[in-house]
Amino acid sequence: MPEQRTSSCPILWLTGLSGAGKTTIGSALVKRLLLLGLTSVLVDGDELRQHLCQDLGFSAADRHENVRRGAAVAVLLARQGIIPVVAMISPYAEDRLTARRSAFPCRFIEVYIDTPLEVCRIRDPKRLYQRVSSGEITAFTGVSAPYEPPAEPELRIKTEEYAVDVAVERILTLVLG
């Protein structure tokens, strides 16, 4: 049975603060695409930090390079007909624009996972905000390092308003619609 591959090779780029819900929504999206017979891979920022980008820190230069590598992996996949779902904080608008340009001619769908800082701080799934408060972590996005929200994302998901499965369906509608 030959595999179904899409020819439009979109790149789904989820950006937002730490704890916003990027990985949760991204994972659910990948599963949903697979059920539709579409090949998809999650390119998760936390995982990149552990392996591909383990040599990088959190300076502005290293954050640029981190996002550049994530985009390069996404483009490699999209060119082979696989839908990459990138879940990276990617705090700088310029880096996301560079990623978008590098994706051409693939569609680049920027999804802003828009969760307010205070909500992320309360959720704190990885106990990172706690470590920021205690001074253990510095240069943390949204607190002591910048996050530049997308001005014109293809889609904005307010996670306080939508359940994960609803968010996934909204993204899917945009991708397949």
Added chain:
Amino acid sequence: MPEQRTSSCPILWLTGLSGAGKTTIGSALVKRLLLLGLTSVLVDGDELRQHLCQDLGFSAADRHENVRRGAAVAVLLARQGIIPVVAMISPYAEDRLTARRSAFPCRFIEVYIDTPLEVCRIRDPKRLYQRVSSGEITAFTGVSAPYEPPAEPELRIKTEEYAVDVAVERILTLVLG
């Protein structure tokens, strides 16, 4: 129609000199796996050099880092049930061993694309050996930079003896058992 994914997530690692036939065999292998309903991605050294690894040169340190990144991409894919076919010169035995270790618990299948230097030099598909001869390129693997052939690869393909499709079938037999 849910996609077929393998649970054994092997990584196919093709190593050999420039011009040995890694990309040719790797591309054919990816197509063949797709026809079998298995999801596969080519992680090609030349493509990595153009994008993901564009910041790297050809010093020993940069070659280590280049192979490390190729392995990291492969592991990311294999962990999501996609079969990466890595086509990289990967001249150092130690780097290939590190890649193998990083792949665990995925199977790491090292395939030595064993084409003699003189044959690669005659084929010279990218006119690189010509540029080495003219002195335009230095530190070229097999000529002015080391290539450490695998001592115990899972498979050795002598491209002078096998046509591409035969090579692909030999690799497939090893993968699918």
